[in-house]
Every structure is written in structure tokens, then in C-alpha cells.
Amino acid sequence: MATLGDVAALAGVSISAVSRVLSNDASARVSATTRTRITEAAKALNYRPNFAGRALKFSRSNVIALIVPDLTNAVFAELMRGVEDGALERGYVVLLARAEDMQPGGEMIDRLLGEGRVDGVLLQVGDHVAPEALASMLRAANPTVLVNSVHPGFSGSVTLDDIAAGRLATEHLLTLGHTRIALINGLTTTHTAQQRAIGFREALAAASGAGTAPGPDAAADSGPITWHGYEPRAGRAALRELMDAAEPPTAVVVANINAAIGVLGEARVLGIRVPEELSVVAIHDAWTAENTWPPLTTVRMPLYELGRRGVDALYARLHGETIADTVVSDPPPELLVRESTAPPIRR
Amino acid sequence: MATLGDVAALAGVSISAVSRVLSNDASARVSATTRTRITEAAKALNYRPNFAGRALKFSRSNVIALIVPDLTNAVFAELMRGVEDGALERGYVVLLARAEDMQPGGEMIDRLLGEGRVDGVLLQVGDHVAPEALASMLRAANPTVLVNSVHPGFSGSVTLDDIAAGRLATEHLLTLGHTRIALINGLTTTHTAQQRAIGFREALAAASGAGTAPGPDAAADSGPITWHGYEPRAGRAALRELMDAAEPPTAVVVANINAAIGVLGEARVLGIRVPEELSVVAIHDAWTAENTWPPLTTVRMPLYELGRRGVDALYARLHGETIADTVVSDPPPELLVRESTAPPIRR
DNA sequence: ATGAAAGCGCTAACAC
């Protein structure tokens, strides 16, 4: 690893001259000859500015941490890509971390930040994190931006339009002619699940309001909602529960694609044919949706853009700006009709 | 961010005293009183050693990079966990990077290493990387360890026992009574695919050798092999190809679980019932295997241990030891029988 | 037992 000193020696100039040239200081006055001598020497030695030296000088690492609950969740693939691209564009490197290692109470994050390893944190909080645990790491001037999550009293979240997603998925089923529709949702504690439930109810209410006279109790019009979580096994449990009812649904909105995969599996076990006897539409798209049977109808969310906007927000915060919560709705949620949804069977 | 100087000032001692105490220098002679004064001051100020300062001093970052072709591939989940755990144990932090960003020709890796951001690299090379591209970054004293891959002339790989995996999967189908067995494999260029093919042929040869008289041309005994790749769509293409044959197989070994998911999907499209008309066993286990229909029989590989051993090897290399190639076979590949395999139909 | 000082690689203010 060649240093500035090495380059300076080879070029026969001072260290500061080299520094000026190689960091392309605009206001640097250097003769053309020395400039070429320096750049050539640097190239010959394959010079790269030492990371630690810079970080020490600037007290800034140009690294941001991205923390997601589960790295292998295909849903986060796009998010990560967006973050990486946004970061690269701004000269940042992304340190990807497992939320697992971040327990308990953000000790690991404190370390990352406290030791100056990273300048800021992009945090997608997992479903099972208690708000209290979050509170400790969101205190004070902590350069953190929440992605896809919110926290009471914390300003600096960037989220998706989950209401629209819930509405879109539900409208699709209504359009097909379904009337008994259920929502297989995430945990009640999560903001995303709450939002998706709102969209679900909105669509149902609008339909019943338009189609029939507005009932006195709109609540009775709304379909059943389960709140088991976003994992495949949560989807399985939810479906069993719903199918036990006296009048089981003919269609379900599943708030997460992974849970939907569980729903599909459980439907097979229960002998329920999809889409003939049960239509399934899931929120979030991923490669897995094309490889289930039947292929899953999904609502594609702008996760890539979410990642980029998250970096934008963190960048702004790192530069002293106070940032407001933002909802990423461009491009808007998009319905991808595959083969898991169909009109209900007449009988 | 409190510095050593801050702690020293608060404790009323010199900076060097603080350094000695806080880095628990065993050979440091310090009075009990100053020691407690220092530790208390450090605690009061929530002191954390500055990363850049240390890295600069030691010319060592205590960070290793883990590069995998696709972060969201469930197969790598275990690998990552093993790496993280192994690294943490040794006081290292893991910088997770997309192979995507590493193109072309390892420019990004050169940067990571050249700027001193990481001390070494754990590299799982993707299927589509040309050996020439790899050669440039594996030259000289590059502190790199290949995981799950090999490179001609490069010593420092840690791999799995893919021969045993191929053999185990094939033996399972043989035991069920299948005689027309095919291998849906990865690209010919990948070491893992080659090894799995060896195991596949070994099992077939052993069976034909034991069951009948050893034929003069053992090659004729071996089942057909396709080499399309490890992705779902590669699996689909492979199945279509195999089923076009005059005597299609009654069972397939799929060299990768993701390809196997594609195989299952394509079987549905072709109207082939699994396992009645076609048994499917895949190498590598993941949560997805439990959620396909039917649930996939798989061969579980010790990927967690692979990760840990990879860190071991890199650590050794970073400390000047020359390391040999190693094969991680403890625990050995394990067959997980689910519902995608069954005896062939008699006719 | 404790402190002073040098130096890791870099940048920027300040000479000349």
C-alpha cells in the first residue's frame, strides 16, 4: 500500500503537493508538469488513499450501515439494491448488518457509531422488536433513518404507501366478484400491517357503499383480519383459522409474499384448490412469486426507490438538515396478475 | 465521541496511562487507584476507542469482507451466519458486499483492500464469473480465501463435500427403486457442479456394479446430465429438455434447491405429477423446501460450518500461515426426506 | 508507576 510519501518521493515533490493533486483540489495552483509527474507516479505505485488516514482526519468514515431483520428475505433484495446504488452515488460504502447481531437494545449499533465505523444507520426494524428497545437507539442526535417502519415521536422515517397496496389488492378481488374477502396480515404491532389493514377496509367500505346502500354499521361490512405475522408459518396458521369459520372467505389478501407462500402450501394440505376455491393475492413481489403453484398474483412495491430515498434522507440528516417522514409512492404499487386469483365459483 | 484525552483529563492522568489501562495491557504496571479512576472516567464518558485511530496505528482494520453472488439466496443464509459468528469470535467485523458491485475484474475488491478498509476477503464466486477475471484478484499475496469454489493454481479454498452430496441424493433415489435417474446440474464451469456429477456417477456405477454384472462401458450406465445452472429458470429448461427424451427419467437429482423449485413449477406446467410420476431430490436445504408442493426432499449441507472454517482459513492466512485447501465434511451431508420422492410407478 | 513524545496517512492553513 503506497502512501502519499511514496508518491511524493517518486515524483520528487512534497507530500502536500501530491495530496492537492490527487484529491483534485480545484483551488490548487500546480504547474502542468508537476501535475503529470504526480499522477504518473501515483499510477506507477497504484496509489490508493488510505481509508483510516482520511477517516481520522475528517472524523468521518463515509460508511453507512444498513440493518435488516433478515438478509435472505427476497423482499429486501430490492431495498438493498436501492441503498447500495444511492450510497455509491454519494461516495458512501454500505456496511450490511444482520439485525440478529444488533441485539440487545442496539448495543452493536452503538458500537458501530461510537467507534466511528459508520456515519449513520439505515434501519429496517424487524417485526418482533419491542418499541422500548428501539427507543434507546433512536434517542438524541443519533444519525438514524427508519426504513419501512416508524417509531412514536421519531421523525425520520421513509415508508411505502401500504394503504394503497392494501386497497389495490382488495380492489382486485372485488373486481373479480368476490364478496367474502379476508386479510391475512402481519403483527398488530407493526406499522405496515396497520396501514395495509386500513387500505383493505377502505376498499371494502367503498365497494359496499357504492354497490348497496351504505349500511349503518360499516364495520360489519369489513372482512375478517388475522394478525399472525409475515412468515410462511404465520400464513399457514392464519389460513387454518379462517377456514374454520362458518362462512370461510373465497379470497384472501396476504400482506406479505412469504406468508402467501405458506398460505399456498397450507391450502394444498387442506385440499383447497387455488384459485378455483380460494383466490390469493400477496403484497410484495419477488422471484419466488413466479415459481409457486399456481404463480402468485402480487402487488409490486417500489422497494428499490425506498432504498434510494432512505439514503437521501440519511444523507440530509448527516448534513445537519432535519428531515420529515416521507412516503415513497413513485412508482405507485402495481398489481401483477398471475394465476392465483380468479372469480369466485358460482353455486 | 469521547477520546483518550477526554478520559485522561477527567481522570487527571496522562493519555498513555489511559491507553494502557483501557486496552488491558497485561504488562502494564498501574496502581489500583489510578486504574479505577480511569475505568470510571471512561464509563462516565461512555468512551469507545476510535476505529480510525486504531486502524491507522496498526495498519489493520479488523474488518473482513464477505462477498457472495446473491445476498438473498437462501442457500447463503447459513454461510453468512457462520462467517459472522466466526468473525465476531475473533474480534472482526464483517463487511457484506454484493458480487454485483465487485465487477469488473475485482476493481471493487482492490479498492476495499487497497484503501485498507478490509484486511481480507472471503469470496464465494458466482457461476458466471470467468476464471480470467478471478485470476487478477487472486494474484500474489492477496489475502483472499475462496469459499465454495476453487481456482486453478490457487491454494486457499474451503469447500463442501459435493461428491458425497451427489452420491447421497442419488443413492436415495436408487434405494426407492428408480433406474432412470437424471442429474439437473449447474454450469459445467463450476467446481461444485463437477463434483456433484462425480458423486452422481459414482452412486450409479456402484449400483449397476453391485446389482448386475459390471458392464464393459460404465458410461452407458450413467444417467443423463444437464448443465443449465442453479437458478429456477435453469431448472425449468433442464426438465423440459429431459422430458423430451424417448425414455424420460422417473427421478431427478437437482443440484440446487432454487433450480429444484423451478423444476417443480415446470412439472406442474407439463402436467407431470410429483412424486408419483417424477421424484425430485435437491441439494441444499432452506426454508423454501418446506413450503413448496410437495415439500422438497433435500440434502442438507453444512454451510454454517463452511462459513466458520472459511474465517478460520482467512485468519490463518492473515497471520502469515500458508493454508491448504480444505473440505468441510463435518457434519456430513444429511438427507431430509420430505414428500417429493417416492418409488417409481410400476407398469 | 506514570508521563512525554513520536509516528501511523492524510489534509489544510500558512509560509515562502
Add this chain to the structure above:
DNA sequence: GTGTTAGCGCTTTCAT
């Protein structure tokens, strides 16, 4: 135009 110098936070001789 170019060089000298101080200092970012840390560890480690070397004095005392």
C-alpha cells in the same frame, strides 16, 4: 507554485 507544519486518536518506546 510549492514546501513546511500541525494535528485528527491511538499505541508504544523511552524517560523519569
